[in-house]
Amino acid sequence: MSSAKPTGRLGRALKRLPLFPLEDVVLFPHSMIPLHIFEARYRKMVRDVLGSNRLIAISLQLEKESIEEGNVPRVAAIASVGELVLAQELPDGRYNLVVRGRARIAIDEELPSDEPYRLITAHEIPDEPPAERTEQVEIDEADMALRALVSGLAESIPNGGELLKHVAAAQDTPAALANVIAASLVADAKIRQHLLETTNVFARLEILSNEVVALTERVGKPGRAN
Numbered sequence: 001m002s003s004a005k006p007t008g009r010l011g012r013a014l015k016r017l018p019l020f021p022l023e024d025v026v027l028f029p030h031s032m033i034p035l036h037i038f039e040a041r042y043r044k045m046v047r048d049v050l051g052s053n054r055l056i057a058i059s060l061q062l063e064k065e066s067i068e069e070g071n072v073p074r075v076a077a078i079a080s081v082g083e084l085v086l087a088q089e090l091p092d093g094r095y096n097l098v099v100r101g102r103a104r105i106a107i108d109e110e111l112p113s114d115e116p117y118r119l120i121t122a123h124e125i126p127d128e129p130p131a132e133r134t135e136q137v138e139i140d141e142a143d144m145a146l147r148a149l150v151s152g153l154a155e156s157i158p159n160g161g162e163l164l165k166h167v168a169a170a171q172d173t174p175a176a177l178a179n180v181i182a183a184s185l186v187a188d189a190k191i192r193q194h195l196l197e198t199t200n201v202f203a204r205l206e207i208l209s210n211e212v213v214a215l216t217e218r219v220g221k222p223g224r225a226n
Contacts, residue, residue, distance in 0.1 A: 013055040018045045019118040021061035026192035027080040029101040030176045031183030037095040041116035046095050054084045057120055060193050077107050078197045127175050128199045142205035143174035149212040156219045178204040186211055
């Protein structure tokens with residue numbers, strides 16, 4: 001699989017990108033997450049990116065950080081580029097953010113940083129294109145199956161079912177559907193990271209279909225007590 005070579009703002013940003021490691025958080029392309037920024041080093045990061053390209057790398061932090069020991073915690077090598085689409089600065093300097101996933105990336109190396117936050121260089125990892133027409137047919141069928149399963153789950157949810165239907169209906173590609181459903185319904189960070197790393201769209205749809213089936217069984221069917 002060859003990596004994409006993005007141009008423009010994203011391509012330039014990947015050469016020197018601020019890194020925001022987060023425990024239990026995985027950002028998917030096409031999805032959005034809210035973040036609350038309170039540490040001084042990351043307040044500085046937000047100010048810097050708001051004054052430039054508004055892009056940061058968000059990567060799953062794999063181990064606890066010990067400030068006393070001065071260790072740099074490991075992060076997942078496969079991460080996402082997030083765009084700060086909304087930033088609210090609070091009176092005390094903290095920030096409330098909404099971050100939209102722009103692309104899946106692989107971290108190439110960590111750069112020396114004279115900032116209080118970490119910097120990386122990375123390259124974009126696109127989804128695998130279907131090699132044959134039959135593969136595209138399989139993807140389209142898996143897309144329809146996942147949409148049907150999500151619709152069934154939505155019927156089982158007392159609150160939020162209609163919103164879930166609208167979210168699924170708004171996605172115009174199988175890849176976008178997979179990413180947004182993963183962001184909306186999968187809570188386990190390890191599974192989310194696995195889904196982020198899965199570049200085969202059919203495989204991602206299949207994993208998510210199994211997750212939705214299991215979730216539907218847990219919440220119960222309409223009219224049945226949970």
